[in-house]
Amino acid sequence: MSYRIVIQTETNRGLKAELYAICRVTDQLVQGAADHEPSFRQIYKDTGMRQIKFMLNNDSVVLEPGILSYSHGNLSFEVVQQQAGQSGGFLGRAVRSAGTGESAYGTRVSGTGEVWTEPTRKHFVFANMEGGDSMLVDDKAYYAAQGSLRLSTHQHTKVQGALSGNGLMQPRLDGEGLLVIESPVSVHEIxxxxxxxxxxxxxxxxxxxxxxxxxxxxxxxxxxxxxxxxxxxxxxxxxxxxxxxxxxxxxxxxxxxxx
Incomplete structure (x- = not known):
């Protein structure tokens, strides 16, 4: 039997993100005192799997393609397409094909309800960007962002030898909102x-x-x-x-x- 335990929470206006550890639960027989009957206690063992739940209250979140597990509530879904190198939203790992002119896609979820992402063994970083902030993210790190954040493709003109002379492109986030980043290590190691x-x-x-x-x-x-x-x-x-x-x-x- 498996059980989900929340281990981190972050909120910004109408969006709340919760990170869950998926644990394996077993019953262990415990011998009581001489005049008491034996009893069972539950033992929780961390499997290393993680899962994120987004709770929306008249807000929106933009997900990397393919991470949705299930949702419920009064929600609408929209496919967001961004031509590489143009202004506007940039999503997911499609930055690696940005030099080819291929499109980047993502899923915008809007309304009120709950959204669960697929279980994974990856690590996550929750962050709240404040107004006026701008971040450039590793091309493998973007996972989800509040709809109030503006996502775009940033091209580095000073980077030589990248993408056959076209420069290096990365996801860029501007504005205020909740951001979820994938990390190869735990948050304590960053x-x-x-x-x-x-x-x-x-x-x-x-x-x-x-x-x-x-x-x-x-x-x-x-x-x-x-x-x-x-x-x-x-x-x-x-x-x-x-x-x-x-x-x-x-x-x-x-x-x-x-x-």
């Missing part, structure tokens, strides 16, 4: 760097989850010159200039989180 004006961050792209849009990255070798690059042993790295914040996953390795 490191947040506050980068001051005049400071820089150099990082392997695989470790970068998201960063504020004030930091326009440069992609290139760690040191200039082909011979020096070979001697350094490093491939291409990102260099970001402050001010801003960078969210890193330094414990993320090929085999997954260290947790």
């Amino acid at each position: 490191e947040i760097l506050d980068v001051l004006r005049g400071e820089t961050v150099t990082v392997d792209g695989d470790m970068m989850l998201m960063y504020t849009a004030t930091m326009n990255p440069r992609l290139g070798p760690l040191v200039k010159g082909l011979r020096n690059a070979a001697r350094s042993g490093e491939g291409l790295v990102y260099t970001l200039d402050g001010p801003g914040q960078v969210f890193l996953t330094p414990t993320h390795i090929a085999a997954g989180s260290l947790a």
